[in-house]
Amino acid sequence: MTHDTTGDLVEDRGAFSIYGHWRSNAMYRLRVALALKGVSYREIPVDIDAGEQRSPEFLARNPMGAVPALVEDGLPPLTQSLALLEYVEERFPQRPLLPADARGRARVRSIACDVACDTHPLIVPRVRKYATTTLGLDQDAWRAWAAHWVGTGMESLEAKLKASPDTGRYCHGDSITIADICASGMAMIGRIFKLDLPATPTLTAILDRCMEDPAFAEAEASRQPGAPQG
């Protein structure tokens, strides 16, 4: 499966292959960033519902047993979506996804970390598997867990965005940044799992604006090969 860009291909150094999964929030972040920058790549599906991420072959790529894992030029894989977003930003500086000033970059990274470090990890498949097998949570209890932690994460983002004069049309000012990429992924989780989430008007208005950009809309889980139809 190959994702070609809709924009110009501005960089042709070593094509990327990225191990991903249609529903993966972490993979979604990379899809959006690469589309915004007009960089082509190949997405190689890893079936995380079937446990392929724990196969010896995949664990050799990422011992954490998680996607995304980016490979290029026969080099060892790179993992962790936030590190990969920064790598993409440095390799392809066109259409910057981080602000020009240090304080702005710190704020954008803090929003990205609220999502990718403090919210998303609480609901990834390996946590769900442990909770529903080893700890014996039933599906209703699991959904309550997921709604609680995604809801808490979104409420804290709402408070942060609402309180700051740095919030603009997007999470930081009037340009799309890594903060918007990570935040919009949280909303996608809510849609996929049909979670009952609190109202977050500031965040929702920003995310609706993001979804007007094809780079976001086309990266959506439901638009990926392998996603359930209908």
Ligand SMILES: N[C@@H](CCC(=O)N[C@@H](CS)C(=O)NCC(=O)O)C(=O)O
């Ligand atoms: N912190 C990692 C999270 C990676 C991660 O947990 N990916 C999920 C899909 S979004 C996964 O592959 N999970 C497999 C599992 O939990 O078994 C990142 O941002 O890349």
